[in-house]
Amino acid sequence: MTSSTSSSDAACPSASGHEPPVGRVIGLWLPGGPDEGRRGLLSDPCFLTLLAFVTAVVAIATLRTDVRFAGAPKWFWMEKLCWGPRHDTIVVGDSRVYRGIDPSQFDSRLGLVRSCVNFGFSSATLTPAFVEAAAATLDPNGPRIMVIAVTPASLRAPIRGKDGYIAACEDLGRLRMPLRIARVVEEWELHLAPFAIDRGFGEQVAASRATSDEYVQHYHADGWVESDRHVADPIAAGVAVVRRDFERAPYSPQVEDDLIRAAEKLVRSGVRLVAFRPWVPPEVAMAEDDAGGIDFGRVRTRLEACGACWIEPSMPNLRSYDGIHLDGPSARAASRALADAIARCKPPTTNGNRPGS
Amino acid sequence: MGMSFMSGSFLVLMALFMIGWGFVRPHRRLRLIAITATSFVFYGWWDWRFLPLLVATGLVDYLAALGMESWPRWRKCLLWASVVSNIGVLVFFKYLSFLVSQIGEAIDISAPVSDMASSIILPIGISFYTFQSLSYTIDVWRGRIRAVRDPFHFFAFLSMFPQLVAGPIVRATELLPQLETPGNFNRANRMHGLRLASWGYLKKAVVADSLAPFVNEAFSSNPELGLAWWIVTAAFALQIFCDFSGYSDIACGIAYWMGYRFPENFRRPYAAIGPRDFWSRWHITLSSWFRDYVYIPLGGSRRGSIRTSASLTFTMLISGLWHGANWTFIVWGAYHAALLQVERAMNGGRSTELRGVWRLAAWAATLVAVLAGWVIFRAESLGQASSVLRQMLGASGAGELPSMIAVPSIALAAATIAAACASYALAKRIPWLAPSSWPTPFQCAAIVAALLASVFLRGPGSDFIYFQF
Secondary structure, eight states: OOOOOOGGGOOOOSOOSOOOOOSOGGGTTOOOSTTTTTOOGGGOHHHHHHHHHHHHHHHHHHHOSOOOOSSOOHHHHHHHHTOOSOBSEEEEESHHHHHHOOTHHHHHHHTOSSOEEEEEOTTOOOOHHHHHHHHTTBOTTSOOEEEEEOOGGGGBOOOTTTOHHHHHHHHHHHOOSOHHHHHHHHHHHHHTSOOOGGGOHHHHHTOSSOOSSSOEEEEOTTSOEEEEOOOSSHHHHHHHHHHHHHHHSOBOHHHHHHHHHHHHHHHHTTOEEEEEOOOOOHHHHHHHHHHHOOOHHHHHHHHHHTTOEEOOOOOOSOOBSSSSSBOHHHHHHHHHHHHHHHHHOOOOOTTSOOTTO | OOOOTTSHHHHHHHHHHHHHHHHHTTSHHHHHHHHHHHHHHHHHTTOTTHHHHHHHHHHHHHHHHHHHHHOGGGHHHHHHHHHHHHHHHHIIIIIHHHHHHHHHHHSOOOHHHHHHHHTOOOOTTHHHHHHHHHHHHHHHHHTSSOOOOOHHHHHHHHHOGGGTTTOOOOOHHHHHHHHHSOOOOOHHHHHHHHHHHHHHHIIIIIIIHHHHHHHHHHHHHOOOOGGGHHHHHHHHHHHHHHHHHHHHHHHHHHHHHHTOOOOOOOSOGGGOSSHHHHHTTSSHHHHHHHIIIIITTTTTTSSHHHHHHHHHHHHHHHHHHHTOSSHHHHHHHHHHHHHHHHHHHHHTTSOOOOOHHHHHHHHHHHHHHHHHHHHHHHOSSHHHHHHHHHHHTTSSOOOOOOTTOOHHHHHHHHHHHHHHHHHHHHHHHSGGGSGGGSOHHHHHHHHHHHHHHHHHSOOSOOSOGGGGO
């Protein structure tokens, strides 16, 4: 139990009297007494032990199946800000977008060449800065389709520290290393995290589906976070979250006005704007209308007046795991329905008449 | 974020140092510069503002020692200059806030003064390196060692990174001559160093860090646990042992790897038979420092029983105060002084060899006394210590263990300790069970397993406990 330093350990502090050969990298670890000779690095047990340790750490960290972010990884959101102007279509909104829209379902349905991405951020407010940052990722030579998910929560005044878009901008500003390296560091920190033995190894290894109230999340390169979570009563949980959130931060008419102005500007610059209200269970939608007090008919009319296309896709049977967000299969189904609706949508003219009609 | 042994930045620094060490080791100047530079990077990584203090206090002692040899008439003055500067720095950074708060309770102290005192940041490892530096000037003054002329030689000794922030406290007489040589950089030493370091990491990461949340929760929420406080106290006893001896093992392991040797800091302290035996096994480098530089100069045991008792009490009080500016540490020192006095009274100051059931009883009594002492040491206040000790004696409280008790973590920690104890006990009877006698591939596999456990089974605890001292 203690650090034994008996004489049998051959640890004489004095010099051996035999100066080692140095200068050869291959011989770096093997100088010493005459008994050691001049064998190569690969015959040194210390070196081999450390090599075996590093190899085992890398293997375990790479192969372990229980890795998951307890919170959201910072690099994921910062990367969204660094995408650059190379996309055909972008879906913009809050957590209902980043959890509930799978952009890969859009590509074949809309006949896209340069892909669709998900520009959703946690608790993001649809401010002009946010919408313009999303528009900046559209390829100027592409069809330039922007799909805005208008939720009651996204029309509240932005909350510093809660708005994921603002937080990502601040994180990016503070970053002292290239984002690519920051991502590697953050991912490896997670992979090197200790096994949570309190939850049992079996549970972690077999955790392919949510069995606890922790999120099971898969981060896709196109910005979608495929997620699931065990919530005992999703509807009640969703209603409670909606009521609590609107008590903390009410609807802001100013945000709605700013959004309309930003939409006008985008349409004028040639962006094809599509807007919709993401699906939530009817009970939660009613609670939102009740607590938020937002007239979505007015929002739709104002957006259409400035040239956006408002769509109401017919959604298949969907599952919301917490009353607000869709699980993976439902997100795919909802995305397909949304893409079909976008494909059918003809944008109105700025005076409310559809072009070509 | 500082550069503790558990941090990624330290592993990077260590890897770079290991690569470079083979090249610089044979060249005296290069070797000393490499050790000093690496140590300064290691220390400055915590907070670069601490570095000038380390250099300044070191320079005072370096120059004082040179002065003692150049101007023998001023030897005593220079020694006092060194002692006053070291103790002064220690008092200012470590005890001023405590002193001001204590005086402030008696008399009214202006707010700016108390604010200034409470805003002083304690430089990490200050208690360790000031003692190490003091031992150098005192030994030069006593004529036990010559003053070193090369400043890199001195600073390599003072700041040698494996032991800079939490010991072991290595005397100048032990380390300075070693640093003159390129060390014994052979395969056996490197293997032994790796074995020690991996064992240290296992103790710290798996055992101490797994127990830390349980102990911290118990002492911060201060529940009425009744007799269950014995479990919390035993957990803390294991935690502090594995934490501190783990650090010492890593430090000694790195030194071994470099070809040098640090003194032993722990020798199975919980197997002690009697308080005196405990102090010859626990934090050995500190207790021997106090013995040689405080207790013996005060007269030791040679000037009658009253003087001996006074010297012993004073030494233990100072030893307690060394651990921190808090009444709990002072009382802890006084408690151990009392235990030592009782032991002296019982055996008349002579070592007696106990056998059989008496030996077992003495061991059990020592363990109980040490555990009670740990309550005083760990408690947030004397009031809490008193309350916990009353509950441990069954005088009050009968609650349940904290709900956050992480059974698998504690079971893992207990299993590690049990396996270590069993292997130690068996190795005494069956020599080939001792890890050092295993075939090399088995040793390598054990090291890899210990290091892997330190990475993937580590507990949520954080810094080494002794960093705060």
